[in-house]
Amino acid sequence: MKTLAFLLLVLIGSNSFSQDKTILEPKLENCSWIAGNWKGEAFGGQTEENWSKPSGGSMMATFKLINDGKVSFYEIEIIREVENSLVLQLKHFDNDLKGWETKNETVDFPLKEITENKVTFAGMMFEKVSDNEMNVYVDIENDNGDIEIVKFNYKK
Template identity: 35%
Template sequence: MKVIISLVICLFFLTPYVSAGNEPAPFNINDYAWLAGRWTGDGFGGTSEEVWSPPSADGTMMGVYRHHNADGSLNFYEFMVLDKTGLRIKHFTPELVGWETKENYITFEMIAFSKDKIELKGLVFERKSDRQMEIRLRLKNGEKIETETFHMKRAN
């Protein structure tokens, strides 16, 4: 009995207390206006370019991405939509042939967010400064999980 009471007391003190006044702020797409614009950087052994539109009144941001191999050849494109549920992505070959079927897309579910960081299941966008951002993508390579880190700089 003493063990059960001790466990209940420990759980009480270790469980975060959330009251009406301490609830986290709801997701607001306008908090991520810092993402809007053109970013360039590295990733996948080549060059990455990402462009985001400003937040929209419908609670979304739209983005596009393209990757060039180290030799300068185009590797692939992405079309992205960010909202309170997370990020949805469709991939395309250089010839604009979709990787996913017409109805399907890749989803990164929203986990947490703060003014400088959007944490999605398998993907993180983190503002390091007004001109620098880091993107961390978790990938499964066989049985191994690896993280690809993109060091992005705001382009003029």
């Protein structure tokens, strides 16, 4: 009887964990929880990321990093619908708005999957912690060519 009760608990528990893994359609409305004004810390400074709600087939964001009271760099980011999926694209800018990428070049992160609390792109993942907190994980190549995962913890 104890074994049966234990197995029942395991099955119920594993079913509740799998609910977060339900794959959602690659639609902007399934990642609209990212919208908002988010602030946190990373790279030894203060970060700010402002995401718009979905409109016109995209979401857009601005990002800035402030170190020692001065902007180190900016980013413009978009998540847009492309061929029945989503892609996150961004461009980097120095503090004087001079671009890092060439005029027609973007850094692209194709969508891998969306679940209720995660939006996973190749090289970047958004994780909903609560309505007022999220983590963003970004794969960044270091000087040795190795990939490091940098975590940004944001709060509204």
